[in-house]
Amino acid sequence: MSPRKRDARKRSFPPNLYERNGYFAWRNPIDGKEHGLGRDKRKAFLQAVEANLHVEGLRTETRLVDKLTGNADRTFGKWMERYTIYVTARELADNTRRSYASLHKLALELLGADAQIDRITTLDIANALEAVQARGNQRQAQALRSRMREIFRKAMAEGWVAANPVAVTDHISVKVQRARLPWEAFMAVYTKTGNVWLRNAMALAITTGQRREDLAVAKFADVHDDAWWCVQIKTGNRVCLPTNLRLDAFGMSLGEIVKQCRTTGVISKHLVHQVSPRGNSTIGAPIWKDTITRRFTDELTEHWPSDWEGNNPPTFHEIRSLAERMYDAQGNVKTQDLLGHKDARSTALYHDRRGMEWVRVQVG
Known part of the structure; x- marks a missing residue:
């Protein structure tokens, strides 16, 4: 009818x-x-x-009124072309560029390249983030929200939008599943491993708090004038680590560890280097960062078996967090400077024990 x-x-x-x-x-x-x-x-x-x-x-699609007012070209896709030029001009690590490119592509897929950018609402953003979370990608949703917030902030600064629709969306919390590395577990691996280069990498990591990628490329030539002059690969931050830097609980200074790296019997430019031929790696060659992580995980599993209270086992990167907490307890090193953080909140993330360690109450 x-x-x-x-x-x-x-x-x-x-x-x-x-x-x-x-x-x-x-x-x-x-x-x-x-x-x-x-x-x-x-x-x-x-x-x-x-x-x-x-x-x-x-x-959100282009309509006749947009053509009459000159806003027809102000689509989300057009803005992203403009924003990509801005990002390309910035000094960013390769991993950061790849991460941004992936998130930008995802944002275009979810919001639509033809959508008029000034008509994208908070509801549109919330729906996009919910779609990512529905796939079980909580961390990706968190990263996407952060990236879109910056995208629209820049669009607002250049007059493409009047307000940032991402700013009022709820913060996405992600529970970290990786366990923290206890000091006892670190020392168990360090004292029991028969791998020379892993011992040197661990010693450098716990004493300097630097990332595995920085340890993997560190050269003896970078150590001069009583310091290791480290340009961090991830951030480009420049950290000058004096050779008298010493974690008392570990019992070695940076200078002593550098000398230990020279006693492998192998001539190499790199502090952490191959001491015997293995696969395509020649003697004296640097150790690939992923190899450092895999070997540490294998040794940790062997020398410190644990179910980690249902969490994922700690990786080599957790030595960086352990170094921060140990130096904080020692009290004579500013850990924010040690880790090369510009923002104290970044250092606070490393300081979080995630419930894996006992906190001793100090009396008197």
Whole structure:
């Protein structure tokens, strides 16, 4: 049965708009609910048109009015082309560039390249983030929110949007599943391993707090004028680590560890180097960062068996966190400077024990 035709007076009405005794209402064709719009005919017509565009999925697409006002080219896709030029000009680590590129591609897929950027709402952002979380990618959703917040902040700064729709979305919390590395476990691996280069890598990591990628490329030539001059690969931050830097609990200074790295009987440019031929690696060659992690994991499993209270076992990177906590307890080293952090909040993340260690109450 076909729907009853409207009378001639109401045939000019937008779809789903009704008028009863001078009062206008719009009926949602999806759920049938009505929404009152008052008695102003002009306003009711405008609101009905916008509501229809929304339910038909056209709200963010380019419309004739955009062409008339010059906003037709201000789509999310066009902005991302412009924003990519801005990001390309920045000094970023290769891993950061790859991460950004992946998140930018995901944002375009979720929000749509043809969407008018100034019509993207907080609801659109929230729906996009929920879609990622629904796939079980909580950490990716967290990273996407952070990236989109910066994307729209820049768009706001250049006048493409009047407000940042990401700013008011809820922060996405991610529970870290990797366990912290206890001091006893570190020492068990260090004292029991028969791998010379792993011992040197661990000694450097616990004494300097630097990342595995920085340890993997560290050269003897970088140690001069009583310091290791380290340019961090991830951030580009420059950290000068004096050779008298010493973690008392470990019992060796940086200078002594550098000397230990020279006693392998192998001539090499690198502090952490191959001491015997293995696969495609020649004697004296640097150790690939992933090899450092794999070998440490194998040794940890062998020398410190544990179920880690249901969490994932700690990786080599956890030595960096352990170094921060040990130096903080020692008290004579500013750990934010040691780790090369510009923001104290980054250092605080490393200081979090994640419930894996006992906290001794100090008395007197």
